[in-house]
Amino acid sequence: MSFGGLMALNNFSLALAPGELHGLIGPNGAGKTTVFNVLTGFYQPTEGEMLLNGIRLNGLSPPAISRLGIARTFQNIRLFEELSVLENVLVPLHGRSRLPVWQAVLRTPGFWREERRARDQAWELLARLALQPYAREPAGRLPYGLQRRLEIARALAARPQLLLLDEPAAGLNPQESAALMSLLSALQQEYSLTILLIEHNMKFVMHLCERLTVLDHGLIIAQDAPAAVRTDPRVIRAYLGADGSA
Numbered sequence: 049m050s051f052g053g054l055m056a057l058n059n060f061s062l063a064l065a066p067g068e069l070h071g072l073i074g075p076n077g078a079g080k081t082t083v084f085n086v087l088t089g090f091y092q093p094t095e096g097e098m099l100l101n102g103i104r105l106n107g108l109s110p111p112a113i114s115r116l117g118i119a120r121t122f123q124n125i126r127l128f129e130e131l132s133v134l135e136n137v138l139v140p141l142h143g144r145s146r147l148p149v150w151q152a153v154l155r156t157p158g159f160w161r162e163e164r165r166a167r168d169q170a171w172e173l174l175a176r177l178a179l180q181p182y183a184r185e186p187a188g189r190l191p192y193g194l195q196r197r198l199e200i201a202r203a204l205a206a207r208p209q210l211l212l213l214d215e216p217a218a219g220l221n222p223q224e225s226a227a228l229m230s231l232l233s234a235l236q237q238e239y240s241l242t243i244l245l246i247e248h249n250m251k252f253v254m255h256l257c258e259r260l261t262v263l264d265h266g267l268i269i270a271q272d273a274p275a276a277v278r279t280d281p282r283v284i285r286a287y288l289g290a291d292g293s294a
């Protein structure tokens with residue numbers, strides 16, 4: 049992926065096994081978020097190919113990619129702040145509806161059935177993420193840590209196979225971060241998710257992920273199990289600065 053003269057991602061290559069929890073790490077500006085923007089159709093890659101279960105994603109719109117099973121959260125939380133917590137989770141559920149628009153306009157029995165199903169699913173997700181007590185509150189008024197969790201609930205509402213999490217613990221205190229990480233690993237099992245996780249906290253990443261991809265200036269400098277990545281000289285150099293002194 050290049051932006052004008054800038055190669056944000058160069059020869060990027062990654063194959064995720066179903067059910068894998070894969071960490072995507074690297075210094076600021078390395079290209080991590082760009083991977084998500086390309087995978088979700090926000091940017092069209094300059095070159096290369098993306099496949100989900102053999103289906104080519106290149107050229108598809110973000111909603112089309114979402115329907116195929118990729119959901120994401122954002123580094124800077126993006127919620128509908130004026131909508132309630134419940135409504136935020138309902139939006140992607142409605143987005144999945146296959147009901148013809150006229151049924152919604154005419155409020156047919158089919159519409160109400162679908163509506164009820166969506167609400168049940170939304171409540172179930174809120175309960176799972178312990179957000180039920182806040183269901184009627186505007187999302188923008190939730191404390192920061194709960195907004196982070198609501199973003200995950202909303203992403204799960206799209207019933208993804210692949211969940212992309214962009215620094216889900218950013219801005220959380222150590223206790224909140226630890227709780228979120230164990231929640232993520234539980235959710236991965238329960239929802240049979242494949243997860244690509246961008247996270248700066250090395251302790252979490254090393255502990256949670258089966259494999260890691262390390263980016264630096266748009267290039268993969270390591271792709272291996274955490275134990276191998278931890279001791280990789282290129283990785284250490286990228287994190288500590290060229291002379292290792294920073």
Ligand SMILES: Nc1ncnc2c1ncn2[C@@H]1O[C@H](COP(=O)(O)OP(=O)(O)OP(=O)(O)O)[C@@H](O)[C@H]1O
Nearest residue numbers: 051054056074075076077078079080081082083123
């Ligand atoms: N739309 C864009 N137009 C031009 N340059 C971009 C665009 N999006 C990203 N970049 C550039 O691509 C590079 C990688 O950015 P990216 O946001 O992917 O980094 P990152 O690894 O997520 O960093 P951080 O840890 O700070 O979130 C940066 O140099 C950034 O300025």
Ligand SMILES: [Mg+2]
Nearest residue numbers: 080081082123
């Ligand atoms: Mg980023």
